[in-house]
Amino acid sequence: MLRPQDTATRETKRLDGLWSFRLDPDGVGRDERWFAGPLPGAFEMPVPASYNDVLPDAAVRLHVGEAWYQRTVRVPHGWAGERVVLRFGSATHRATVWVDDVEVVRHEGGYTPFEADLTGLLAGRAPGAELRVTVCVDNELTFASIPPGIVVETPGGRRQHYFHDFFNYAGLHRSVWLYATPTTYVDDVTVVTGVSRGPGDGDEVVGTVAYDVVAEGRDVGGVEVRVELRDGDGRTVAAGIGASGTLRVEGPHLWAPGDGYLYDLEIRLVGADGVLADVYIQTVGIRTVEVRGTQFLVNGEPFRFRGFGKHEDAAIRGKAHDAVLLVHDLALLDWIGANSFRTSHYPYAEEVYDLADRHGVVVIDEVAAVGQNFDLQGGLPGRGRTFGPDTVGAAAQANHAQAIRELVARDKNHPCVVLWSVANEPESETDEARAYFEPLFELTRELDPTRPVGFANVATAPHGACRVSELADVVMLNRYYGWYVDTGDLASAEAHLRAELEAWATDGKPIVVTEYGADTLAGLHSATGEPWTEEFQAAYLAMNHRVFDAVDAVVGEHVWNFADFETSAGVHRVDGNRKGVFTRDRRPKAAAHFLRERWRSARRSA
Ligand code: GCB
Structure with missing residues (x-):
């Protein structure tokens, strides 16, 4: 999953700050459709944060079950006609998200990003629409969850037990984004780098960057993928055409422990008319990793x-x-x-x-x-x-x-x-x-x-x-x-x-x-x-x-x-x-x- 990025064709809006928040100790929020209007009985909660220790309240700290977040967001006027995506860096440990009254995504697992494409939902709305985003986050650990846990009923209420040695913090721990891309867009890229000093190359070190781009969207059949690899000074060192290929870099500056040298791989989708459909930048560190016998090698060292x-x-x-x-x-x-x-x-x-x-x-x-x-x-x-x-x-x-x-x-x-x-x-x-x-x-x-x-x-x-x-x-x-x-x-x-x-x-x-x-x-x-x-x-x-x-x-x-x-x-x-x-x-x-x-x-x- 690519990152939200500001490029010549993409724009981002970060939704961090104070959201409305409330716990749902009785688990009634879904039946009462708390997503369908302003969250009842809410107070402020910062995002990103674990909700547990923000307030001096044991009921919040030790809460087990669902908790609700809500805020409104205005889709920038200029994004009309674009593909608009809502992205969560994480929600611990699982979440359901509504935009207005519509459920847009569910996700299991507390530490990886997930997103919802809102383009269809926005179709027919006037530019600059205001949306109500509601997130129900559930911190329960079960035998099925990663990590596992078990909820026990005690005279003091429901308690979460778990077998790992760190506090079961929960909530929206990472940034929430709204971002726009063109409707024909770079959906994914994979880079694999190599380093060779082989025969034919003399003593010269050659770096390779194998790339594989996935493009998606309305006019995906009509675009060509072009890539350009630039060094830290912005100089183009290699270029390629096509959704996948391998770029050669003569005398590369390798990424190495203590030397985090990065190249930029600029990926462009270009229409037959030469018009830029989308551009995304992927950073690349040229290095190899290998286990040989009892050694762990980075760049052969x-x-x-x-x-x-x-x-x-x-x-x-x-x-x-x-x-x-x-x-x-x-x-x-x-x-x-x-x-x-x-x-x-x-x-x-x-x-x-x-x-x-x-x-x-x-x-x-x-x-x-x-x-x-x-x-x-x-x-x-x-x-x-x-x-x-x-x-x-x-x-x-x-x-x-x-x-x-x-x-x-x-x-x-x-x-x-x-x-x-x-x-x-x-x-x-x-x-x-x-x-x-x-x-x-x-x-x-x-x-x-x-x-x-x-x-x-x-x-x-x-x-x-x-x-x-x-x-x-x-x-x-x-x-x-x-x-x-x-x-x-x-x-x-x-x-x-x-x-x-x-x-x-x-x-x-x-x-x-x-x-x-x-x-x-x-x-x-x-x-x-x-x-x-x-x-x-x-x-x-x-x-x-x-x-x-x-x-x-x-x-x-x-x-x-x-x-x-x-x-x-x-x-x-x-x-x-x-x-x-x-x-x-x-x-x-x-x-x-x-x-x-x-x-x-x-x-x-x-
Ligand atoms: C371990 C665990 C770690 C604990 C640590 C400890 O083996 O992997 O999560 O915090 O021991 O201090 O007991």
Whole structure:
């Protein structure tokens, strides 16, 4: 799905700001047709934001079920006769949208965009029409949803239980757009880049950009696709005609970690009369990604992941996309010497990938399949296995497949994305898990044969027991030796971690440790380095690094977590998860300075 864009033929209008809002605790809004007029009993809610923490009201914070948003929007007068589309960056976890009294789109899944074409609805209306947009957002998690959850009736009301370790923030977390394109338009583009130094090309490096454009609309038979690739200075370096082809770039400036060089691919649809029907610009980073033995190669060079598992999380805003935090977080990644992060545990806002592209930050892109594991925290004793017809079964698998389709469709052209993660810590030691995941790995590879695929393995499915890791190109391990096991005993932890990593190394695949971390209360200190202190966090990381540096197959270290973040209430969570290297408001703990020394010196010697 393409992005809303202002070009010579396209225009956008962002619908962020204050919307009317109300909860629907009794689930009556649909029957009472709240979309059919001004939302009754509404108050203001900012978009984008999670609605949960904007008001000091536990009923809003812990609400389970549907919540309604509404606003009016005037379609710009100049858009008469254009194709007009309403687009949501996301709605967590599912939504129904009406324009005036007409339902225009439904969407399942809380972290990918969806849109409704309003052109038909607008036909016959006067230019400059005012529309009422109503969105009903549902935050319920079930065994079928990605991620899963279960709603329980308690004396205190309905409560959402879930098996993952971050707060179930909900609402319109990303921008809402109205945009216009011509009625014959570029509908999609896929770019795949290559780099060759082969014979015949001498020592000269040649970049290739294979492109595939899908055009749609009224006069699609009468237009020709023309593409032009321009470098960072706006110079045309290659051009082509036809809906697909491969452009050659002599001596390309490659996209590389730390060097986010981008080209612009301008795609034009041109009519027989030479008139421009549509134009769309796709940024392109020329690079390759490959797994060879235990190495992870970017542009043929071994790459070592240094960075974090992150969250989209902030006080008051919850999971809202926030440009301030985005720029600040990327600056902190640079400050600390990190080169990568994982979008744990869901696809982030599209703007995040744009900036990672531009800064040369490498991204492991994860689908929202987290908590598919009843053994873990919040687990339901006695419920048995996670995967099965009465639990996480065929309906979940279908939603999971769709989430993967939408993730790849959205992010396939970002050079920053080098690895797909199809799940975080699922049950993976059972036959049922294997049967559940096998088609999902196949699907991901079919959708994108150019990137490796993995999933984050949990400690309860170690080497030899895990049935899913053999499907993966990269072994991704979340391990907490010294924290959840061998708590505070770093000597034992070191021996155990080393033994386990050496076992995984026998698989002959690259290993990325996608989580290791220790809860740390900023400001808590101890001379003897007790758990929860800043001294312990640093010593814990040092122990992990000794082991990583001793096992050749380890090509990545992602500390859990970049920053403290909100979780559901629990006896092991003090105002959320405190494994951040930064506090929730982004102040460095002692470990940040320690990591900075390690990672910056690695960067200097690279
Ligand atoms: C994990 C999960 C992550 C949790 C983390 C923790 O293994 O993948 O979501 O937040 O552990 O801190 O317990």
